[in-house]
Each structure stands twice: as C-alpha cells, then as structure tokens.
Amino acid sequence: MRGKILVLLALWLLTAGASAPVRMTPVKITDGVYMFQHSQGSGNSTVVITNDGVLVLDFHIDNADQTLAGIRKLTDKKVKYLISSHSAGDHASGAWHFREDKPIYIATRNQIHDLRMQELEEFNERKNSNDPRYAGYKARELVFPDLGFDGNMTLYFGGLTFQITAEGRGHSTGDLTVYIPQKRVMLMGDLLDTEIHPGQGESAGVFFSNVKGWIQILDNIMARNLPVDTYVPGHGPAHIGRGVKDLEEQKRYFVVMRDEVAKMIAAGKSLDQIEKEFKIPQEFAHYTRPARLRQFYKLFYNQLMETGY
Numbered sequence: 001m002r003g004k005i006l007v008l009l010a011l012w013l014l015t016a017g018a019s020a021p022v023r024m025t026p027v028k029i030t031d032g033v034y035m036f037q038h039s040q041g042s043g044n045s046t047v048v049i050t051n052d053g054v055l056v057l058d059f060h061i062d063n064a065d066q067t068l069a070g071i072r073k074l075t076d077k078k079v080k081y082l083i084s085s086h087s088a089g090d091h092a093s094g095a096w097h098f099r100e101d102k103p104i105y106i107a108t109r110n111q112i113h114d115l116r117m118q119e120l121e122e123f124n125e126r127k128n129s130n131d132p133r134y135a136g137y138k139a140r141e142l143v144f145p146d147l148g149f150d151g152n153m154t155l156y157f158g159g160l161t162f163q164i165t166a167e168g169r170g171h172s173t174g175d176l177t178v179y180i181p182q183k184r185v186m187l188m189g190d191l192l193d194t195e196i197h198p199g200q201g202e203s204a205g206v207f208f209s210n211v212k213g214w215i216q217i218l219d220n221i222m223a224r225n226l227p228v229d230t231y232v233p234g235h236g237p238a239h240i241g242r243g244v245k246d247l248e249e250q251k252r253y254f255v256v257m258r259d260e261v262a263k264m265i266a267a268g269k270s271l272d273q274i275e276k277e278f279k280i281p282q283e284f285a286h287y288t289r290p291a292r293l294r295q296f297y298k299l300f301y302n303q304l305m306e307t308g309y
C-alpha cells in the first residue's frame with residue numbers, strides 16, 4: 001500500500017512538474033532595464049523604466065499580466081509605449097494587458113500585416129476553444145499597433161534614445177531591434193536566442209525564417225560596432241556584459257549547423273535521414289529545446305538545395 005502511494009506521489013510530482021505554471025522572472029540588466037525571463041524558454045519581455053513612464057518590448061497574452069504585475073512592483077509610472085519585436089504570439093499577442101495605461105503600441109508594417117492576416121485568426125480560434133491550454137485567451141482581445149513603420153524610427157522618451165530598426169527578413173518576415181545608447185543595451189527580439197536552439201519564425205502556423213537573411217542581419221548589426229554591453233535575447237537567459245560575443249555565437253551557430261547539414265547532403269543523405277542521424281556539434285550540445293531543430297533541418301536542407309545558402 002505504502003509503495004503504491006509512493007508511486008502515485010512520484011507520478012503526481014512528475015505531472016505537476018510537466019505542467020508547472022509559467023513564471024516571468026525579472027532580471028536586472030542595468031539601471032532601469034529589466035528582462036522578464038520566461039521560465040520555460042518561451043519569449044522574454046523587456047521593460048525600460050524612465051522618469052516619464054515605462055516602455056515594454058514583447059508580451060504574450062498568457063503571461064504579460066505577470067510582466068505588468070512586476071512593473072507595478074518596480075515603479076508607480078504608467079506604461080507609455082509598447083513595442084513588439086515581431087508578430088509571433090509569444091511576442092505580440094499580449095498588448096491587451098496594458099490597456100488601463102493607454103500606451104502607444106509601435107511595430108513594423110510587416111508585423112501588422114502578419115497580425116491581421118494570421119495571428120488574429122489563431123488568437124480567435126484559441127479564444128473560442130475549450131482547450132485548457134488556451135484559457136489565457138478567454139475574454140481577451142488581440143490589440144493591434146497604433147504606429148507602423150518601415151526602416152528606422154527614433155523615439156525620444158524619458159531622457160533616453162530608442163533607436164528602433166526594422167532589420168529585414170531573418171527570423172521572421174522582419175524582426176525589429178531597439179538600441180538604447182544611454183543604457184548600452186540592444187534588445188534583439190528573436191534574432192538572438194541564448195543557450196537554446198532558435199525557433200523558426202512563426203505566426204499562427206506560417207513559418208518564415210531564412211538562414212541567409214538571419215546571418216546577414218547579425219553581420220549588419222555587428223558591423224555597426226555599437227557601444228553595447230548586453231544584447232538582450234528573445235529567448236533564453238541574458239548574458240550581462242558579454243556584448244558582441246553573443247552575436248558572434250548566434251552567427252556561428254547557423255554557419256556550423258548549415259555546414260553539418262551540407263556535409264550530410266554531400267554524403268548523399270535525404271532530409272529524412274538527416275532528421276534521424278544529425279548529431280548536434282559539441283559546442284551547441286548544451287542548448288535546450290532540441291525539438292525546435294526539426295523545423296530547421298527542413299529549412300537548412302531546402303535552402304541548400306534551392307540556392308546553396
């Protein structure tokens with residue numbers, strides 16, 4: 001009997017562990033800049049607190065309420081600006097939570113297109129579904145941006161300069177970055193993932209990533225030689241003070257992984273065989289969520305077959 005109870009207890013603990021609630025934990029990057037890290041490796045949110053109010057980058061409908069509660073503990077200032085790095089649900093679905101503060105929401109025009117064409121439908125499907133995984137969508141709305149732009153935009157707010165750049169097609173149809181020179185930080189969205197296999201840019205089941213574009217964007221950013229201490233990732237932990245080494249590692253990841261796939265193609269392997277036999281190189285073996293690689297085998301393979309890069 002006792003053994004049975006222990007087994008049941010162990011099972012309960014296992015299941016409880018698997019469905020542990022998501023936590024968004026604030027990590028101080030520098031004075032006034034906090035990254036709220038997702039406990040299960042999904043999208044992070046970044047918060048910049050100024051004397052004139054707060055700016056938030058990225059928000060998921062499932063957990064942006066936690067980010068807002070965290071902000072309320074840090075400051076009594078209102079949320080004045082929202083920016084989403086790209087249109088994926090883990091970054092752009094949660095503006096609704098901030099509605100009381102009436103913030104201005106900024107995004108690139110390609111994001112707004114994706115939000116209207118894809119994300120809205122997925123959001124509403126989930127909202128109307130009885131699947132408990134989507135409980136966070138009930139009685140909530142997908143809020144659209146107030147300002148759309150192409151190219152560059154500079155926001156002067158709270159004594160800070162927010163240099164917002166549409167970086168072009170890489171991870172998604174177009175991620176933006178936010179560089180704040182006075183803080184020596186750059187918010188990278190999903191163009192930078194740390195200690196985790198990057199996800200395919202996705203908006204409501206449509207996949208967008210382009211490896212060549214992603215490498216090119218990382219090169220473009222590195223070529224700016226910016227005075228940045230910390231590049232804040234879209235997924236994974238922030239490496240405070242590691243600077244450009246994070247971008248170098250992200251670029252190297254794509255170059256090395258693509259090279260491995262290319263070697264297997266040269267050895268006559270099919271996509272099916274590559275998916276089964278691929279060995280993750282040692283330097284990336286500690287990265288979490290290897291299941292995310294599945295979409296990337298297809299991407300590396302098809303892009304190599306189509307154009308060679």
Ligand SMILES: [Zn+2]
Pocket residue numbers: 042043088090091190199234235
């Ligand atoms: Zn993401």
